[in-house]
Amino acid sequence: MDGIHDLGGMHGLGPVNPESDEPVFHAEWERRMFAVLMATFASGIYNVDEFRHATENMAPADYLTTSYYEHWLHSLEQVMIEKGQFDRAELEAAWSNVTAGEAA
Amino acid sequence: MADHDHTEPPSDTALRVKALESLLLEKGLVEADTLDALIQLYEHNIGPQNGAKVVARAWSDPDYKARLLADATPAIAELGFGGVQGEDMVVVENTSEVHNLLVCTLCSCYPWPVLGLPPVWYKAAPYRARAVSEPRAVLKEFGVEIRDDVEVRVWDSTAELRYMVLPERPAGTEGLGEDELAALVNRDSVIGVALVEGA
Amino acid sequence: MNGIHDMGGMHGFGPINPEIDEPVFHADWERRMFALWTAAFAAGMYNDNEFRFAVESRPPADYLNDSYYEHWLICMEQVLINKGQFERADLEAIWANAGNAASAGNAASAGAPSVEGAKQALPADQVIPVFMTGASARVDADVAPKFKAGDAIIARNLNPAGHTRLPRYLRGKHGTIEKDHGVFGYPDTMAHGDDETPQHVYCVRFSAREVWGESAPSRDSFYVDMWDDYLDPA
Numbered sequence: 001m002d003g004i005h006d007l008g009g010m011h012g013l014g015p016v017n018p019e020s021d022e023p024v025f026h027a028e029w030e031r032r033m034f035a036v037l038m039a040t041f042a043s044g045i046y047n048v049d050e051f052r053h054a055t056e057n058m059a060p061a062d063y064l065t066t067s068y069y070e071h072w073l074h075s076l077e078q079v080m081i082e083k084g085q086f087d088r089a090e091l092e093a094a095w096s097n098v099t100a101g102e103a104a
Numbered sequence: 105m106a107d108h109d110h111t112e113p114p115s116d117t118a119l120r121v122k123a124l125e126s127l128l129l130e131k132g133l134v135e136a137d138t139l140d141a142l143i144q145l146y147e148h149n150i151g152p153q154n155g156a157k158v159v160a161r162a163w164s165d166p167d168y169k170a171r172l173l174a175d176a177t178p179a180i181a182e183l184g185f186g187g188v189q190g191e192d193m194v195v196v197e198n199t200s201e202v203h204n205l206l207v208c209t210l211c212s213c214y215p216w217p218v219l220g221l222p223p224v225w226y227k228a229a230p231y232r233a234r235a236v237s238e239p240r241a242v243l244k245e246f247g248v249e250i251r252d253d254v255e256v257r258v259w260d261s262t263a264e265l266r267y268m269v270l271p272e273r274p275a276g277t278e279g280l281g282e283d284e285l286a287a288l289v290n291r292d293s294v295i296g297v298a299l300v301e302g303a
Numbered sequence: 304m305n306g307i308h309d310m311g312g313m314h315g316f317g318p319i320n321p322e323i324d325e326p327v328f329h330a331d332w333e334r335r336m337f338a339l340w341t342a343a344f345a346a347g348m349y350n351d352n353e354f355r356f357a358v359e360s361r362p363p364a365d366y367l368n369d370s371y372y373e374h375w376l377i378c379m380e381q382v383l384i385n386k387g388q389f390e391r392a393d394l395e396a397i398w399a400n401a402g403n404a405a406s407a408g409n410a411a412s413a414g415a416p417s418v419e420g421a422k423q424a425l426p427a428d429q430v431i432p433v434f435m436t437g438a439s440a441r442v443d444a445d446v447a448p449k450f451k452a453g454d455a456i457i458a459r460n461l462n463p464a465g466h467t468r469l470p471r472y473l474r475g476k477h478g479t480i481e482k483d484h485g486v487f488g489y490p491d492t493m494a495h496g497d498d499e500t501p502q503h504v505y506c507v508r509f510s511a512r513e514v515w516g517e518s519a520p521s522r523d524s525f526y527v528d529m530w531d532d533y534l535d536p537a
Binding site: 110111112113114116117118119120121122123124125126127128131132133134135137138139140141142143145146147151186187188189190191192194196207209210211212217220221223224225227228229230231232233234236237239240242245246252253254255256257258259260261262263264265 | 308309310311312313314316317318319320321322325327328329330331332334335336337338339341342343346348351355358359367370371373376379380388389393394395397398399401424425426427429430431433434435436437438439440441468469470472484487504506511514515520522523524525526527528529530
């Protein structure tokens with residue numbers, strides 16, 4: 001698809017801005033996200049093309065304004081639902097539980 | 105003089121517009137009455153009813169239609185319409201063989217004198233992106249299905265020519281006068297995302 | 304520029320979602336914004352080409368997230384500052400007091416139009432004459448056309464960093480000249496304060512299959528206006 005991800009040649013995105021001595025992960029959640037993705041991928045639930053396609057299908061503004069591991073989060077949720085590993089309702093219940101747990 | 109932090113604009117867009125307006129008025133760069141006159145002109149006076157009259161005239165008068173298709177700007181001016189964003193007009197005709205669709209993929213170019221200001225959807229990403237790559241799917245979303253043996257022509261307004269579609273006259277309207285015909289014509293049919301329904 | 308605005312053919316934007324009986328303006332600030340922009344335009348403070356380039360140059364995420372009249376607002380502030388009509392400090396002074404209902408009169412340089420060549424505000428009684436006449440982009444210059452109706456052309460693969468009206472989805476594509484519209488100013492130079500570079504503009508026909516490949520309907524086509532400088536003979 002000619003999605004927003006297909007950025008080759010695009011102007012207007014600004015300077016590259018590399019971070020000096022960038023850590024592997026910028027937050028604990030990124031570390032967890034990485035691990036979850038790797039574990040599910042290794043178990044063969046989806047392939048890399050399916051995963052990439054989920055990212056490419058993000059709403060373009062969201063693609064541009066969310067970080068790399070947020071893309072992974074979006075796409076893993078998407079692909080797991082598509083593969084019937086859980087449904088949206090179960091995911092939403094998990095969100096509620098976690099939020100309640102945080103508040104407790 | 106103390107340095108102050110870079111002031112951020114108000115997060116309320118209405119306040120930000122008001123700030124710009126007050127500054128421009130204060131510097132004498134715009135006049136208050138002018139602003140009111142512009143609003144009156146484009147919110148109330150100019151609109152798709154103009155284009156509907158052009159279409160109705162073309163349906164009713166074959167000589168006018170010929171003039172309109174040959175050199176649209178003076179023909180449209182015969183009805184008293186013209187001006188900004190319509191100085192160089194082109195009218196394209198829908199027939200049993202050709203269906204025309206208008207878009208400006210790069211921004212929002214639109215024939216103001218005959219249609220007024222464009223709707224949000226025309227200026228937004230989904231239409232601008234998809235009208236050229238899948239015009240038939242776009243038309244279907246608008247409820248219009250074009251047969252395979254009809255050519256869909258998409259006009260992308262890249263220059264300063266401004267386009268309008270002359271929709272096909274619906275069957276069963278032979279006895280209608282120009283005013284009645286104009287009442288049938290809606291804005292979407294002049295962009296090419298709708299067909300004109302009969303009375 | 305190969306900006307986010309150049310969206311012809313892009314996927315991922317979802318349904319069109321037209322609003323039924325959409326009003327001309329969705330809020331009073333939009334109405335005011337339209338009037339401000341148009342009045343300043345008529346007073347010659349900027350041309351269409353340079354304003355379009357300002358909008359195209361917005362950060363892509365902002366371009367996608369902000370509304371149409373928000374683009375006009377933010378770019379108009381920037382363009383007028385760039386043109387020396389006022390300074391950012393003038394705006395900031397008003398913003399700092401933005402909570403107050405009537406915030407006029409707080410600009411640092413009250414009263415004095417600055418400017419490289421003072422622009423005359425358009426008087427209200429000129430609105431109808433000026434706007435019902437408009438100003439054609441045609442240029443009265445004796446420039447020879449490079450092409451004529453029926454000629455086969457290839458749209459150039461130009462990728463300027465500045466303003467252009469040659470969309471990416473058509474670059475390198477083969478087409479046919481349908482009609483010569485005559486001589487117009489050239490946006491790629493006019494957007495940057497340069498010459499009009501008058502040249503012929505043509506209506507060019509491209510087949511849908513040429514542009515999108517074999518999956519496109521065989522009969523369908525594009526009709527797109529292109530300047531001489533966008534085209535090579537095929």
